[in-house]
Amino acid sequence: MPVDASYLSKLQDYYAKHNVIPSYATIGKLWGISAKSWVANYVSRFKEEGYLKLAPDRRLGPGPRFFERRLARSPIRAGLPDPDPENGYDVVTIDNYLVKQPSRTSLIRVKGDSMMDAGILEGDLIVVEQQPTANIGDIVVAIVDDEFTIKYFERERGNFVLRPANKAYPVLRPKGKLEIFGVMVGLVRRVARR
Amino acid sequence: MPVDASYLSKLQDYYAKHNVIPSYATIGKLWGISAKSWVANYVSRFKEEGYLKLAPDRRLGPGPRFFERRLARSPIRAGLPDPDPENGYDVVTIDNYLVKQPSRTSLIRVKGDSMMDAGILEGDLIVVEQQPTANIGDIVVAIVDDEFTIKYFERERGNFVLRPANKAYPVLRPKGKLEIFGVMVGLVRRVARR
């Protein structure tokens, strides 16, 4: 028996707003059901299917599948939960997709268009894993003149250089040590709605 | 009085695992405090500072600052929680940053380089809000020949057209009706680590 999708999405919208799964009584109001027993019925069904689960202290919380966002691949199958070709399963939270180690991860807002040709635009948020070293070819966040700079990390005649992705900007050839703040592991862009 | 950071991070770790704020009794165990009254004391302090809050049905949940990821603005202040210049507050979860209505939001993986000049690269995930209409200038996901196409939505001599952001590709001038799947509201890119 398929899960009642509208009940689930009402819960998801509530959770998106408050980051909490409410009590059975409140879920009932949300769903337009006044019998807690019947709410319990649905909840246990959602639990079986992995959309909800109990925390160690028996509190009701979202399950692993609760955060699945549909990854629509082709229009024909649009609407169906669709396996993600990249990791073999559905994309879960975007946070989880991008952030592996929260404690070492920062966001940096991009200024300027020096990395335009790498698809990095002004205003984008760069997801950075903080670490003092990098591999050749990585996009790094370096500290130059007390400012963050996002550039390709490359080698040129034995020296490390910072190369922009825009022909209008020069390659940076830092004298002395090159201070690396971290390595870019992701990018987030929000598009303004009109 | 500054918030006790270790208490907060213990809560954050618990929440990261279970997506739920536990009861006062469980929080007490988590913190090594056996008096619920004193837990309540701390909780109310966290609530005042925006790390926790009550949902409409008085359930305890994470507050707006609970998910703060450091938005590092300048190297000098790197590491400190830093106000986000864009919305006047810290960036919260990336999910919340991008997704307003989970039930209407899908992800679509980009194929090809037809939107390259708009900073949309192959393999990126487009965050799409599903809706049958769009405004001129929006980047839309349209359905053409049973395939998703990401293009600018524009008007040309009274007709709607789909314009790529890459001179190597032609403008699409669909005959008959133009089926719009949704409007792009965000973009997520994961960079492969070496």
Place this chain on the structure above:
DNA sequence: GGCCTCACAGAACGATTGTTCTGTACCCTA
């Protein structure tokens, strides 16, 4: 040494929780 404040412990309490059980209206099938 006396007093005060801080940092918690512990108990009491009504409210709310999830569970369980019974009741009932409405199809659907035979």
Place this chain on the structure above:
DNA sequence: TAGGGTACAGAACAATCGTTCTGTGAGGCC
């Protein structure tokens, strides 16, 4: 028309919740 499942409503109940109140020991200050 009878019978049975489905989809809820409603009530009862013990357990647990958050709140509040009182108690207590350790440290700081005068």
